[in-house]
Amino acid sequence: MQPDGTGDESSAMTPLDPAHAAVLRIRFGLVAAAAILVALVAMSQRALAALPVPAWLLPAIVLAAGLVATLIVPVRRYRAWGYREGEDEIEIRRGRLIRVRTIVPFGRVQHIDVALGPIQRMFGLGTLILHTAGTQGASVPLPGLRVADAEQMRDRIRAKIRQDLV
Amino acid sequence: MSAPAPEGKRLHPASLIVRWLKLVPQMLAGGIGLAASASHEGIRRFILFAMVAALAGALFALISWWRFRYTIGPGEIAIEKGVIKRQRRVIPFDRVQDVAIERGLIARLFGTARVRIETGGAAKDEGELDMVALGDAHALRDRVRLGARAETAEMATPAAEPVLFALDVPRLLLSGLFGFSLVFLAAIGAVVQQLDQFDLVDWDQWFTAERAEAASHLVTLQIVLILGVLIVLAGMVGGVVRTVLRDFGFRLTRTEAGLRRRRGLFTLSEVVIPLRRTQAALIDSGLIGRAFGWYRLSFQTLGADRKEGGVQIAAPLARMDEILLILAEAGFSAPPPRDAFRGGPRRALLRWAAPWLALALAAAVGAWLFDLRAAIAAIAFVLLGLAAMLHWRVHCHSADTDALYVSRGLLKRRLAILPYEKTQIIAVSRGPLQRGLALASIAVDTAGAPPMRGIRLVHLDSGEADAGADRLHAAFLAARAALKAGGGRG
Numbered sequence: 001m002q003p004d005g006t007g008d009e010s011s012a013m014t015p016l017d018p019a020h021a022a023v024l025r026i027r028f029g030l031v032a033a034a035a036i037l038v039a040l041v042a043m044s045q046r047a048l049a050a051l052p053v054p055a056w057l058l059p060a061i062v063l064a065a066g067l068v069a070t071l072i073v074p075v076r077r078y079r080a081w082g083y084r085e086g087e088d089e090i091e092i093r094r095g096r097l098i099r100v101r102t103i104v105p106f107g108r109v110q111h112i113d114v115a116l117g118p119i120q121r122m123f124g125l126g127t128l129i130l131h132t133a134g135t136q137g138a139s140v141p142l143p144g145l146r147v148a149d150a151e152q153m154r155d156r157i158r159a160k161i162r163q164d165l166v
Numbered sequence: 167m168s169a170p171a172p173e174g175k176r177l178h179p180a181s182l183i184v185r186w187l188k189l190v191p192q193m194l195a196g197g198i199g200l201a202a203s204a205s206h207e208g209i210r211r212f213i214l215f216a217m218v219a220a221l222a223g224a225l226f227a228l229i230s231w232w233r234f235r236y237t238i239g240p241g242e243i244a245i246e247k248g249v250i251k252r253q254r255r256v257i258p259f260d261r262v263q264d265v266a267i268e269r270g271l272i273a274r275l276f277g278t279a280r281v282r283i284e285t286g287g288a289a290k291d292e293g294e295l296d297m298v299a300l301g302d303a304h305a306l307r308d309r310v311r312l313g314a315r316a317e318t319a320e321m322a323t324p325a326a327e328p329v330l331f332a333l334d335v336p337r338l339l340l341s342g343l344f345g346f347s348l349v350f351l352a353a354i355g356a357v358v359q360q361l362d363q364f365d366l367v368d369w370d371q372w373f374t375a376e377r378a379e380a381a382s383h384l385v386t387l388q389i390v391l392i393l394g395v396l397i398v399l400a401g402m403v404g405g406v407v408r409t410v411l412r413d414f415g416f417r418l419t420r421t422e423a424g425l426r427r428r429r430g431l432f433t434l435s436e437v438v439i440p441l442r443r444t445q446a447a448l449i450d451s452g453l454i455g456r457a458f459g460w461y462r463l464s465f466q467t468l469g470a471d472r473k474e475g476g477v478q479i480a481a482p483l484a485r486m487d488e489i490l491l492i493l494a495e496a497g498f499s500a501p502p503p504r505d506a507f508r509g510g511p512r513r514a515l516l517r518w519a520a521p522w523l524a525l526a527l528a529a530a531v532g533a534w535l536f537d538l539r540a541a542i543a544a545i546a547f548v549l550l551g552l553a554a555m556l557h558w559r560v561h562c563h564s565a566d567t568d569a570l571y572v573s574r575g576l577l578k579r580r581l582a583i584l585p586y587e588k589t590q591i592i593a594v595s596r597g598p599l600q601r602g603l604a605l606a607s608i609a610v611d612t613a614g615a616p617p618m619r620g621i622r623l624v625h626l627d628s629g630e631a632d633a634g635a636d637r638l639h640a641a642f643l644a645a646r647a648a649l650k651a652g653g654g655r656g
Contacts, residue, residue, distance in 0.1 A: 088643055099601070101632070103592040103639050107646055133468075134590035134611035135476075136620045 013082030013093055019123040020081070020144025024074035026119050032066025039063075083142055085153065088160075090130070092142055104140050106160045108132045114150045115141075126150040130157075174235035174246065180276035181297030182231050187272075189223040236295060238309060243283065245293055257293050261285050264443075264467075265307040269300070269434040279303040283310065327426065330492050331481045333416035341413060341483035342406030344455050351400065413482055420495055425465075425480060439478050443468040445612045446621070447498045447583040448477065449489060456579065463489045465496070468614045476614030498583050499568040507562040507573065513603050514625035518558045520599055522551030563623050568645075570610065570638065572621050582621050586638070587645035588612055594635045596628065606631035610638065 039062040043055050076096050084091045089105045113129040120126055120143075127143040128150045145153065229249050237244045242258045264284040273279055281303045283293030298306070333341065414431035424440040446466040455461070463481040480492055490500050526547035533540035556576055564571045570584045591611040600606055607624040608631050615621070626634065 089639060095595075097598055099596045101594040101635070103635060105589070105591075105639065105642055107643075108590050132590045132611070133613040135613065135615045135617065136609065136611050137591065137593065138611065140591065 013084050013091075016078060016081045016083075016144030017123075017125055017146055017149075018078070019125055021074045021078035023117075023119050023123055023125060023144070024077055025070055028074060029066075029070040032062075032069050035062050036066055078144070081144060085156075090142075090157070092140060102137075102140055104130050104132065106157055108134075109157060109161055112154045112157060114147070114154055116147065128153055174237035174244070175298075175302075177231060177234055177236075177295060178276065178278045178297045178299050178302075179231075180272075180278055182227050184272055184297060185227040185231065186220075186223050189227060238306065243293065243306075243310070245295075255293065257283055257285060259310050262293075262310050264438055264440055265310050266438075267303050267307060267436040269430075271432045273297060274432075274434070281306055327419035327421055329417060329419050330425065330495055331416075331418040331484060331488060333413055333429075333482065337483055338410060338413055338416070339406060340460075342409035343402055344452060344460070344483065345405035345409045346401045347405040347408050351397070351404075409482075416482065418480055418492065425492070425496060427478070427480065437478065439465050439467055439480060441496055444496065445476075445588045445614050446585075447493060447496070449501070449581040449583070451579050453577045455483070459485060461486060461489055463492055466612065466614050466616070477616055493583070498585065499566065501571050501581060501583060502564050502566055506566075507564045507571070509562040510558060510605065510625045511627045514605055515555050515558050517599055517603055517605055517625045518554045519551040522547050522554055526551060558625070561624065565634075565637070565641075570621070572623055574622075580619075584610060584612060584621055585645070586641040587649055589638060589642045592635045592638050592642075594631050600625065600628075604628040608635050608638070 036059060039059040043059055080094055080096045080099070082093045088107065089103050092102045092104070094100055094102075110131045110133055112131070113127075115127045115129055116125075117127070124147055125143070126145055126147045127141050128145055130140045130142070132138050132140070226249075230247070233249050233252075234245075234247045236246070241260070242256050244254060244256045246252065246254045262283055262285055266282040266284065268280045268282065269278075270280070276297070277300050278297045279300050281295040281298060283295075285293070295303075295306075411431050411433075413429050415434075416429040417427070419426045419428075421438060423442070424438045424444075426436065426438050428434065428436045444465045444467050448464045448466060450462045450464065451460065460483050461481075462479065463484060464477050464479045466477050468476070480496075481489060484492075493500060526544045529540045529544035529547055533544055553576065557574075560576055560579065561574050563573070568585060570586065571581060572584070573579060573581045589610055590613060593609045593611070594606050595609065596606045604627065605625045606628045607622060608626065610621045610623075612621060623631070623634070
């Protein structure tokens with residue numbers, strides 16, 4: 001069997017800004033907190049008391065899942081990301097369970113967004129989104145870039161598109 | 167070229183009648199609900215409501231007809247509409263990808279047509295002129311086709327266009343047989359459900375235990391067989407009727423800008439498949455049709471009819487040599503011979519079968535622990551797993567200097583021809599099981615690809631998939647560079 005071909009090559013890839021892991025952590029933490037709150041409310045409901053399991057089980061499971069989601073998942077997700085800006089294309093790797101390597105030719109980019117989410121803004125990060133005319137996964141996001149980097153990248157790609165049109 | 171009238175044109179007056187006819191049933195449906203809710207005065211209320219609805223509908227149709235105008239300017243068409251909220255839409259001719267002319271039965275009675283101007287945008291009814299006089303429709307189409315280019319060479323009559331493909335009556339009927347359809351059984355089911363809903367037929371009373379008991383004596387093997395044969399016959403007739411209605415007089419001709427398709431028995435439709443906007447060619451075949459050498463050719467286009475998911479049929483039932491002729495005319499390269507195609511490695515068989523085998527295992531455990539009948543499911547899953555392994559044999563691809571060719575599907579097979587310059591995004595993906603087996607899939611996104619049926623090369627060797635993706639990208643760049651050098655733009 002041949003080597004995997006994913007893990008080792010990513011050394012050539014630029015990693016995202018490390019603060020992206022923190023953004024993910026806060027994002028997942030908020031969702032987890034909300035889920036725990038819902039579970040606690042559910043625990044106090046009469047209907048659940050009829051079940052043959054202790055009432056604290058549900059919040060406990062949710063808490064455990066929430067801890068995993070906030071402590072372990074963000075770092076792993078962050079590490080799965082990487083990109084390489086080439087002469088005519090950008091290559092983006094992402095995904096932990098299903099690993100995807102996407103090649104977006106600059107000549108196919110229809111328009112570019114730089115999106116700044118509320119949590120991202122606290123860390124000075126942004127997401128570069130490349131839109132193409134395709135139908136499946138036609139918009140390719142690249143999160144976890146410093147805002148200035150994202151904007152520079154956008155301008156570079158835009159310049160290349162313009163060149164392509166001439 | 168005469169100057170366009172500044173105030174614009176209205177639609178053909180006949181559209182008033184059609185619009186009214188379309189509106190009334192909608193209103194009646196509400197009326198039926200209203201009438202049903204009042205049990206005693208039901209009928210009288212219903213009639214009253216129907217009259218009010220008819221009147222209101224007529225009024226509404228009249229006002230919206232009055233407020234609808236279209237103006238053909240030098241380089242654009244402007245459409246103004248809206249009763250309360252006015253809307254003015256301007257479509258520049260050089261953004262128009264397709265002008266479709268469709269003539270329903272009523273439209274033919276009045277000598278009118280529906281014109282649909284497609285721009286490839288997201289809006290569903292961008293530039294629909296429902297019912298203009300047929301002459302106006304053709305004039306409009308010619309104006310738009312000529313578009314920004316101010317040439318009049320294409321004024322030649324449609325009859326002069328070379329015919330690339332035509333469906334004669336025997337072949338039309340054959341095509342109908344392949345289009346086996348039980349759609350009208352579904353229609354009967356829907357009608358029955360409606361009757362049930364309005365309490366016109368009460369199934370609980372009609373379908374009693376005694377009747378079921380009495381009926382069960384009547385059910386013999388012969389009757390079941392006869393019923394089966396009847397259903398199959400019904401499906402065949404249904405398929406033939408549907409196909410004849412849709413594809414009667416099917417003709418594909420070559421125009422300057424693309425392929426013109428005309429078809430229809432009652433509703434005549436005319437569509438131009440613009441070659442510049444064609445993204446991929448698809449050759450489909452069913453199990454039986456393929457055995458007799460029949461194929462269907464369609465083109466995936468950018469600005470196509472949204473109902474068909476951007477895919478336009480160019481030849482519903484054709485021999486391979488006829489398809490190759492159309493492909494050549496459309497600027498697509500012919501698929502390479504069979505032995506030029508390659509598939510995934512042998513270990514991919516495991517990945518193909520794995521999901522089904524996992525299910526079979528689960529069912530087997532279920533059979534062992536709970537209910538022996540689950541064993542039937544387990545056997546079925548194993549068979550499905552074996553069928554999935556056949557996919558491994560069938561799913562293959564080839565690449566030459568111009569295009570990528572991907573064949574897929576066990577019973578319904580589709581060969582997709584993708585010219586390199588039409589590639590949008592290339593993605594290589596690896597699931598957990600694929601990583602274990604050192605496999606990967608390539609997805610090539612194209613504009614206007616039907617949802618869930620895009621071009622994918624699944625379960626290839628991991629290293630080959632990466633190299634293949636890079637080669638595809640390089641081929642895309644080369645094809646684009648060649649296009650640019652040639653002055654065209656893809």
